[in-house]
Amino acid sequence: MSYFERLGPASYRATPRAGGAWEETEQHIAPALGLLAHVIECDRDARRDDALVIGRLSYDILGTVPVDVVDVTVDVLRPGRTIELVEATLTYAGRAVVRARAWLMQPQPTAEIQGTTLPRIAAPDRCAPWDPTTIWPGGFIESVEVRRNQKEPGRASFWVRTPVPLVDGEKVSPLAAAAGLFDIANGMTVRADPREVAFPNLDLTVHLFAEPRGDWIGFDTSVSFGGDGVGLTSTVLHDTSGPIGTMSQILTVRPGAPKAT
Structure with a gap:
């Protein structure tokens, strides 16, 4: 079973595999974020043949959105020969649920000068298997494999992969597949018991200097809570070759509110 099934040119049905962690009848937003990356790339490839890369x-x-049928639209906000800004919107019953913006850029031959000072994390085979269903319910959480080095509450490095296709019967890029896992970061090294404190993220922003390769996506993640109900989950993203980018998620922290709204 996949996370989504295509019903038409712009319509998709979420399957139970996309069930959420805060509320199982609602979608975990992670697969939806991957779906939006996929439709952005499909729109790009339908319009042009030069394979602009996504940098952000x-x-x-x-x-929130039920585990049900959703629709997607794509608009080019800033067209260009070498750079584009594209927006995709996911809606449910006419209501916008997620808006995604992507900067697409013309690839350049910079292999001779590539490099980063971001530190690597231990490889997947050097991290202990960990079962996230010990903390979180839902079809999405059940569908993933996690290996984790937990340092302290709110601080861990971990690897995630899934055997579940993003869209039934469709080939998706490694980036779209990875984007369908990015949002898991906020729940893999919790600072507080989610049965006592809600801390859903309102956004997710990824900056990439390399496209992910392979099944495993690595996260070097820190979770911070401020004193006024605002939090931040910060991550350096990896594939098995090393760091590939950074990610941040702003949180609304709600003690005594196990269900986020």
Whole structure:
């Protein structure tokens, strides 16, 4: 079973595999973020043949969405020969649920000068298997494999992969597949018991200097809570070759509110 099934040119049905962690009848937003990356790339490839690369994906999460049929639209906000800004919107019953903006850029031959000072994390085979269903319910959480080095509450490095296709019967890029896992970061090294404190993220922004390769996506993650109900989950993203980018998620921290709204 996949996370989504295509019903038409712009319509998809979420399957139970996309069930959420805060509320199982609602979608975990992670697969939806991957779906939006996929439709952005499909729109790009339908319009042009020069394979612009995505350097940034920025998502605003406007509300919850049932495990049901959703629609997507794509608009080019800033057309260009070498750079584009594209916006994709996921809606449910006419209501916008997620808006994604992506900067697409013309690839350049910079292999001879590539490099980063971001530190690597231990490889997947050097991290202990960990079962996230000990903390979180839902079809999405059940569908993933996690290996984790936990340092302290709110601080860990971990690897995630899934055997579940993003869209039934469709080939998706390694980036779209990875984007369908990015949002898991906020729940893999919790600072507080989610049965006592809600801390959903309102957004997710990824900056990439390399496209992910392989099944495993690595996260070097820190979770911070401020004193006024605002938190931040910060991550350096990896594939098995090393760091590939950074990611941040702003949190609304709500003691005594196990269900986020």
